[in-house]
Amino acid sequence: MGPGPITVDPRVLRAMSAQLVGQYDPAMTAYMNETQALYREVFRTRNEATVLVDGTSRAGIEAALVSLVHPGDRVLVPVFGRFGHLLREIAERCGAEVHVREVPWGEVFTLEAIEQAVREVRPHLVAMVQGDTSTTMNQPLEGVGEVCHRHGALLYVDCTASLGGNAFEMDAWEVDATTAGLQKCLGGPSGSAPLSLSPRAVAVVDGRRSVEAGLRSDDEDAAPAPVRIRSNYFDLGMVLDYWGEKRLNHHTEATTMLYGARECARLLLEEGIGNSIARHRLHGEAVLAGVQALGLEVFGDVVHKMHNVVAVEIPAGVDGDAVRAELLHDYGIEIGTSFGPLAGRVWRIGSMGYNARKDAVLVTLAALEQVLRRHGARVGAGAGCAAAQEVYA
Numbered sequence: 313m314g315p316g317p318i319t320v321d322p323r324v325l326r327a328m329s330a331q332l333v334g335q336y337d338p339a340m341t342a343y344m345n346e347t348q349a350l351y352r353e354v355f356r357t358r359n360e361a362t363v364l365v366d367g368t369s370r371a372g373i374e375a376a377l378v379s380l381v382h383p384g385d386r387v388l389v390p391v392f393g394r395f396g397h398l399l400r401e402i403a404e405r406c407g408a409e410v411h412v413r414e415v416p417w418g419e420v421f422t423l424e425a426i427e428q429a430v431r432e433v434r435p436h437l438v439a440m441v442q443g444d445t446s447t448t449m450n451q452p453l454e455g456v457g458e459v460c461h462r463h464g465a466l467l468y469v470d471c472t473a474s475l476g477g478n479a480f481e482m483d484a485w486e487v488d489a490t491t492a493g494l495q496k497c498l499g500g501p502s503g504s505a506p507l508s509l510s511p512r513a514v515a516v517v518d519g520r521r522s523v524e525a526g527l528r529s530d531d532e533d534a535a536p537a538p539v540r541i542r543s544n545y546f547d548l549g550m551v552l553d554y555w556g557e558k559r560l561n562h563h564t565e566a567t568t569m570l571y572g573a574r575e576c577a578r579l580l581l582e583e584g585i586g587n588s589i590a591r592h593r594l595h596g597e598a599v600l601a602g603v604q605a606l607g608l609e610v611f612g613d614v615v616h617k618m619h620n621v622v623a624v625e626i627p628a629g630v631d632g633d634a635v636r637a638e639l640l641h642d643y644g645i646e647i648g649t650s651f652g653p654l655a656g657r658v659w660r661i662g663s664m665g666y667n668a669r670k671d672a673v674l675v676t677l678a679a680l681e682q683v684l685r686r687h688g689a690r691v692g693a694g695a696g697c698a699a700a701q702e703v704y705a
């Protein structure tokens with residue numbers, strides 16, 4: 313019940329135990345095509361360029377940024393938590409001229425503040441996180457893509473933590489590039505990063521396209537693009553050629569992760585994205601009501617928090633790590649703390665993916681109450697579960 317990774321849905325585990333097939337086996341290429349179609353629905357996009365990057369969510373971020381950003385390009389990163397800093401760090405490593413704007417942790421940006429920064433910086437790309445897991449905040453994105461495009465910038469969004477549990481509308485919000493992971497609301501393991509690029513973003517990648525020597529056919533230009541993408545593994549031009557009709561060899565697709573990613577998307581779409589968001593909202597509200605009834609103070613702007621995770625202040629005089637250890641050892645329940653300025657200051661309690669369930673929420677609240685009491689906190693008997701039950705009533 314932490315901020316992810318979370319308990320994997322048993323259906324995903326079963327899918328991942330299936331036998332492997334060769335990467336050009338018609339069954340495998342059909343799975344690849346099917347997975348692309350599924351993730352178009354998940355991201356709510358018509359983008360042809362929708363694929364998996366093999367690696368954890370960070371691999372998807374690196375692939376998007378290294379492929380879209382030329383050295384010297386201006387990149388604007390609005391930072392409201394740890395994962396915004398990660399975008400800044402990766403963009404810097406891509407050689408970008410990075411401009412950062414920050415709001416205090418626990419807050420999000422207004423559209424006006426983003427537009428003001430875009431006017432000042434005139435970036436090639438705006439890179440931002442939707443749900444920053446470190447603070448639990450969910451940045452509203454409506455209008456951001458329109459602002460970027462009006463000022464000639466592309467918009468990249470990391471929706472790893474929010475996808476499936478909170479609305480994400482790639483096309484309607486004019487997002488040019490997005491990446492995610494399986495280990496949060498999608499109920500899978502880490503290790504695969506679904507990614508989608510708009511035609512605008514593909515045009516940028518196309519300008520830097522190159523085909524490896526040894527793979528080129530006679531009719532292809534042997535000269536690589538004047539500025540090649542600075543990573544081979546994360547070269548999205550080559551990744552798209554591999555997933556596209558050419559099936560031009562690049563890496564060997566991580567078959568087992570593809571089985572897992574495909575099953576995560578199938579689960580989400582069978583439930584319905586709207587229903588999944590409503591389920592995450594319901595259980596998130598139950599956790600919120602429960603921890604508040606236990607007398608814990610919630611961190612940050614509750615109106616803008618993600619549905620799937622809540623951060624609570626560790627009460628004065630309570631040893632936060634000891635409480636987490638006891639929850640784990642005595643009850644088999646894992647919750648998290650956070651990073652940087654919030655490390656040791658808050659606990660983060662998730663209710664996402666397979667764990668966004670009533671029984672998981674109630675057992676967690678009951679266990680937390682017992683552990684808090686043992687650590688000297690004054691909590692009303694049964695208060696957390698009772699408040700959560702009110703939400704479910």
Ligand SMILES: Cc1ncc(COP(=O)(O)O)c(C=O)c1O
Binds near residue numbers: 371
């Ligand atoms: C918003 C966000 N972005 C990126 C990451 C990095 O993901 P990974 O550890 O899978 O590389 C995380 C991980 O928690 C995250 O929450």
